Amino acid sequence: MQFVPMLLPSLIQALANAIETDADEVTALDQAIGDGDHVINLQRGIKALMAQRDELAELDWVLAWQKIGMILMTEVGGASGSLYGTLFVAMSKAAREQPLNVQTFADIFSIGVDAVKQRGKADAGEKTMLDVLIPVAANMRLDVSDGLALIEVLENVARTAIAGMESTRDMLATKGRASFLEERSRGHIDAGAKTSQLMICALVEVLTKQLTAPA
Numbered sequence: 189m190q191f192v193p194m195l196l197p198s199l200i201q202a203l204a205n206a207i208e209t210d211a212d213e214v215t216a217l218d219q220a221i222g223d224g225d226h227v228i229n230l231q232r233g234i235k236a237l238m239a240q241r242d243e244l245a246e247l248d249w250v251l252a253w254q255k256i257g258m259i260l261m262t263e264v265g266g267a268s269g270s271l272y273g274t275l276f277v278a279m280s281k282a283a284r285e286q287p288l289n290v291q292t293f294a295d296i297f298s299i300g301v302d303a304v305k306q307r308g309k310a311d312a313g314e315k316t317m318l319d320v321l322i323p324v325a326a327n328m329r330l331d332v333s334d335g336l337a338l339i340e341v342l343e344n345v346a347r348t349a350i351a352g353m354e355s356t357r358d359m360l361a362t363k364g365r366a367s368f369l370e371e372r373s374r375g376h377i378d379a380g381a382k383t384s385q386l387m388i389c390a391l392v393e394v395l396t397k398q399l400t401a402p403a
């Protein structure tokens with residue numbers, strides 16, 4: 189598989205499709221315990237990425253992630269924009285300091301997730317996107333260091349993302365608007381965790397197809 193930004197247009201398209209497909213379901217989740225604007229904010233960011241996808245594909249990953257981070261910060265806005273922006277900007281910084289390959293990607297992604305934790309002053313178990321991102325990063329590092337084949341790493345990433353998203357259902361929200369609901373926040377999946385899972389699974393699907401495509 190070519191691990192180059194040439195794939196970026198199809199990855200961005202996959203994000204757009206994934207969010208579009210489940211937009212109503214996620215908005216219903218967000219209306220239950222948030223203010224219902226999460227999908228619209230995210231779609232504004234993805235639309236901006238779509239508009240720049242050809243330019244992004246010409247960059248190397250360090251520059252592409254930097255630019256994606258800045259676009260998401262500006263266009264998504266709010267907490268999600270700042271957190272996703274931080275993820276990509278931190279990954280860009282980390283990728284500047286080491287060669288990028290499948291092995292180092294797991295470390296680079298983990299550094300990005302740590303930056304999101306710091307920016308959001310949040311950790312696992314608080315009913316946020318981090319309940320997807322943290323276990324995905326941790327399992328990916330383990331799988332890569334265990335020498336699993338890339339296709340298996342990807343399968344586990346998708347499975348871990350889904351489990352992480354599901355885990356937010358019974359959590360008590362302590363961050364964001366949902367925290368005002370206290371006990372009433374239980375019983376609803378977090379919208380941010382849901383969109384993180386949807387996007388991760390969409391990326392995995394594109395990469396898996398690429399990996400299994402006949403040469």
Ligand SMILES: [Mg+2]
Nearest residue numbers: 222223225226
């Ligand atoms: Mg909101």
